[in-house]
Amino acid sequence: MTSHVVIEADGGSRGNPGPAGYGAVVKDAETGDVLAERKESLGVVTNNVAEYNGLLAGLAAAAELGASTVDVRMDSKLVVEQMSGRWKIKHPDMQPLAERAKELAAGFSRVRYEWIPRAQNSHADRLANEAMDAATGRPAAGRPGTAARAAAVTGATADPTGTAADLAATSAGATGATTAPATKPKLPTRQPDRAAVAWTGAKGTPTRLLLLRHGQTEMSALRRYSGRGDVPLTELGRAQAAAAAKRLAATEGLVVDGEAVPIIASPLTRTKQTAQAVADALGGRVETHPGLIETDFGEWEGLTFAEAADRDPELHRAWLGDPSVPPPGGESFDVVHRRVRKARDELIAEHGGRTLVLVSHVTPIKTLLRMGLDAGPQLLFRLHLDLAALSIVEFYPDGNASVRLVNDTSHLA
DSSP: OOSEEEEEEEEEESSSSEEEEEEEEEEETTTOOEEEEEEEEEEEEOHHHHHHHHHHHHHHHHHHTTOSEEEEEESOHHHHHHHTTSSOOOOTTHHHHHHHHHHHHTTSSEEEEEEOOGGGGHHHHHHHHHHHHHHHTSOOOOSOOHHHHHHHHHOOOOOTTSHHHHHHHHHTTTTOSSSOOOOOOOSOOOOOOHHHHHHHOOOSOOEEEEEEEOOOBHHHHTTBOOSSOOOOBOHHHHHHHHHHHHHHHTSTTSEETTEEOOEEEOSSHHHHHHHHHHHHHHTOOEEEOGGGOOOOOGGGTTOBHHHHHHHSHHHHHHHHHOTTOOOTTSOOHHHHHHHHHHHHHHHHHHHTTSEEEEEEOHHHHHHHHHHHHTOOTTHHHHOOOOTTOEEEEEEOTTSOEEEEEEEEOGGGO
8 A cells, every 4th residue: 555646637628618538647656656547538528627527536546545645736727726725616617526526635634736837747648638539539639738839839840859848838937936837728729810810811829918017106107217126016006907907807708617818927016916916806826927027227227218318318319229229237129029029939839829918017018019010129119008008919820910909098097
């Protein structure tokens, strides 16, 4: 009898809802030896129902083995957070499954739930796909890995070395340090807007980015350069964030099967506070990405436009006309552009074909809109973005893009 075991479980649905199945494997925590495997087709259900069934099968198998201590590892953030008690279980299909899982868990001396990246859950994922193959009655390729999804949206060749997968997992927070881990894209992708496709010739399902600027801070109220300085929202800023969150909560398609779309923020306090208001409204969780941070204004941090121009008149004038020129000790707009493009590519590689809420700052948001418009750097100086304003840009897998909304503040009226 093994007292300490590890359960790895997964589930999936081809269609969400569609032909579904789960897989679970129980391993010896000390040796890693496989002690039990479970897989089963479920008929037509959703991804989340299949994932919960994978957990139930793993817990039942661990009980049959006489385990007393259990570590559950899954790449479903929904199941892990709900079973850990950090997320409410609102969906009626999930509630009885969660209750049954709690009953099974009560039979062990300790059960610990841990999110793991999908790449580390390959055994259970394989079993789940075998069950889904049986449910559909034919072999299938299964759900693509991170590198394959990156290739699908960039047109590149899938990375055989796994570098793309490692990069996407690290950027999205798989390190477990200050960012919340990313999940695999298990929500159903949206169908492309036929009108947009007809006008642009774009092909495939785009990744839609809802770009929300943070609310007011003391620095923004005084119109001072505010880059890496970590200032919180003012009372008005918190009200603006709440209004934006209410607007997004009423937006169709941001919560599917009880799971919110990814909400990803710059790592600074003002954006995290704004993003948390959105997460609270949607029932989601905030992740952070360092690529979404504001420009480093160096020695101009905290100065007004006029003060910076008086302090360094020639440099400030050159900075306004040349995106390769950085502020003293700071970051040029060319550097910001490359950083934001890299962040965009990483997010699309991980979440291609989905809707994401990105909470960021003026320059990164303008940069993403500039990419969508295929415009030059002067757009940075000619486009105005208000505090807590919402913009929307879509990036298609064939390289096309569509800017759908710019600087909407109707929710603040």
